[in-house]
Amino acid sequence: MLRLRLIPYTLTISAIIVFMFFIVSSIKYTSNPTTKIQASPPPFTLLIGILTRPDSYDRRHFLRLIYATRTQSTATFTITVKYDYVMKTDDDVYLRLEQLATSLSPLPRQDLYYGFVIPCQSMNPFVHYMSGMGFVLSWDLVEWIGASLIPLNHTVGPEDKLVGEWLNRGNKAKNRVSNKPAMYDYPRTNGRCSHDLVLDTIAVHRLKRWEQWLDVLTFFNVTNQVKPSTLYTL
C-alpha cells in the first residue's frame, strides 16, 4: 500500500518532464575532391526528456537558452510520433548534441541501451546499469517497457537502476554501449565518476552551481557565437 501511494506522489510532486525533439540529419563528413564521399549512416530521430522539478523555472529557462544558442549542423528539431531512440537526462547535465549524434549514428537502432555505466569504475556495459545522467533506449525497448509486466512489479528504487534491472530480467538490450570517458560527472564532484573536462565530451553531469555551468560553457565555447550586447553580459 505504501508502495502504491509513493509512486503517484513521486511523479506529481518531485518531477516533471520537459521534452526536446531532435532529429539528426546525415552527419556531414569532410571530404576533399579527390576522395569519394563517405556514405553516411541513415538519419535517425532522438527524443530527449529532461527531468526537472516544477519550481526550477530558472534552470529550465537557462537550458532552453543554452540549447538555442548552438547552431546545429547535424541536427534539426522536429515533432513526430515515433523515434529511433529516447533519452532520459537531468537538468544538471550539459549535453553536446552534435557529439551525441555522431556517437549514436553508427550504432544499432534496435535493442540498444547506451550511456555511462554504473559503477563508476566499470568499463563493462553489462555491469551494471546506465546512470540517470543520460541513458538512451532504442524505441523497441521503450515499447517493451510500456507493454511488459516486469516493470509493473519492480517500481521501487532509483529510476536508472530500475531500468537496468527491467532490461536484465527481460533479457533485453543485447546491444550496450558505455561511453566513457566522454560522459562523466563534473570534476571533483563524485569520486571516480568525475574527471577533468575533455575535448570530446558528450555529457557533463552534476552541474548544480552557476559557476560550474559557466566553467563548462566557457570550456566548450558555447557562447562564442553570441553577439555582444548592452542587454546582457557574457
Ligand SMILES: *[C@@H]1O[C@H](CO)[C@@H](O)[C@H](O)[C@H]1NC(C)=O
Ligand atoms: C507480478 O506480481 C503479481 C502479484 O504479486 C504476480 O501475480 C505476477 O505473476 C507478477 N508478474 C511478473 C511478470 O513477475
Ligand SMILES: *[C@@H]1O[C@H](CO)[C@@H](O)[C@H](O)[C@H]1NC(C)=O
Ligand atoms: C574553444 O576555442 C579555443 C580557441 O579557438 C580552442 O583552442 C578550443 O579547442 C575550443 N574548445 C573546444 C572544446 O572546441
